[in-house]
Amino acid sequence: MIVVSEQVRSALDEGRPVVAMESTIYSTLGLPVPHNAEALRRCRAAVEAGGAVPAVTAVLDGTWRVGLSPDEEQRVLEGTRKVAERDLAVAAAQSWDVGVTTVSASVALAHRAGISVFATGGIGGVHRGVELSGDVSADLDALANHPVVTVCAGAKSFLDLPRTLELLETAGVPVLGWRHPDFPAFYVRSSGLPVPHVVQGADEVARVLRSRSRPQTGVLLTVPIPEADELDRATHDAALATALVAAEVAGISGAAVTPFVLERVGRATEGGSVPANLALAENNARVAAEVAVALAAS
Ligand code: PSU
Ligand code: MN
Numbered sequence: 001m002i003v004v005s006e007q008v009r010s011a012l013d014e015g016r017p018v019v020a021m022e023s024t025i026y027s028t029l030g031l032p033v034p035h036n037a038e039a040l041r042r043c044r045a046a047v048e049a050g051g052a053v054p055a056v057t058a059v060l061d062g063t064w065r066v067g068l069s070p071d072e073e074q075r076v077l078e079g080t081r082k083v084a085e086r087d088l089a090v091a092a093a094q095s096w097d098v099g100v101t102t103v104s105a106s107v108a109l110a111h112r113a114g115i116s117v118f119a120t121g122g123i124g125g126v127h128r129g130v131e132l133s134g135d136v137s138a139d140l141d142a143l144a145n146h147p148v149v150t151v152c153a154g155a156k157s158f159l160d161l162p163r164t165l166e167l168l169e170t171a172g173v174p175v176l177g178w179r180h181p182d183f184p185a186f187y188v189r190s191s192g193l194p195v196p197h198v199v200q201g202a203d204e205v206a207r208v209l210r211s212r213s214r215p216q217t218g219v220l221l222t223v224p225i226p227e228a229d230e231l232d233r234a235t236h237d238a239a240l241a242t243a244l245v246a247a248e249v250a251g252i253s254g255a256a257v258t259p260f261v262l263e264r265v266g267r268a269t270e271g272g273s274v275p276a277n278l279a280l281a282e283n284n285a286r287v288a289a290e291v292a293v294a295l296a297a298s
Helices: 006-013 035-049 070-077 087-093 103-113 138-145 161-170 202-210 233-249 254-268 273-297
Strands: 002-004 018-021 053-060 063-066 098-101 117-119 149-152 175-178 197-199 219-222
Touching: 002 006, 002 103, 006 018, 006 053, 018 035, 018 103, 018 273, 035 053, 035 070, 035 273, 053 070, 053 087, 053 103, 063 087, 063 103, 070 098, 087 098, 087 103, 098 103, 103 117, 103 138, 103 149, 117 273, 138 161, 149 273, 161 175, 175 202, 197 202, 202 219, 202 273, 233 254, 254 273
Parallel strands: 002 063, 018 053, 018 117, 117 149, 149 219, 175 197, 175 219
Antiparallel strands: 053 063, 053 098
């Protein structure tokens, strides 16, 4: 059911470092055209420059895929169907043409393929108003149930970040801050919430992965957006407020919330959020490669 590319397979067989990458952020659901293609190019280049092999995950022609050719990556860029972990089964059974994988599905595919490090932009989490909607991203459950290090820039502050951190604690997922004491909020370096533990380097992350008491559980490594690329706090807060009101007025719910809010934040910042998004994704890919190299050497 799963097809791992030749390049990724031989790297894994030889114990060389590999970094899995999600595909939702590179699709039309994550970033506007043509920035999505640039994001993919820069992230893959960052992984390669760090000495690791990039492995983009997706569903193509109903098959779970890890590692794509340039033509296949082009199909992902044009993808419009979001695949969370539970949807992997449906996408296979119904032979979906192109399914772009979220963090939950990508972590699941990475695990299946034998990859231990995964790079994304931001994870999903507990949504604000969860008391009424019950909306908690399947990303959190996947982090708890697949033994993979997920490298992210935290989560967007349109989520309920305190509850997101609480749930990660309950689920037993170690949350590590990369040389930074605060849980990052995607476009900005600090959410104002402390991260449970700070790590100074990739060796430390590798040691945490090897030392877990529950072999199935993942590790979350949060890397703040580089200082130079951070959004101005006031711009950020205003854009999020606008996007959240728009989502409520439009009655958006479920899996449509994240793509909708992302698009509206882009509009509200007049595109200013896009370079920030690219910069953090690239930076995460760079750090993920470091972790993959440390793991391969250990
Ligand atoms: N955050 C972003 N960009 C994204 C996503 C999150 O800044 O593209 C995507 C990721 O693929 C993540 C998914 O796994 O949204 C979470 O969606 P949901 O909230 O429906 O679980
Ligand atoms: Mn949801």
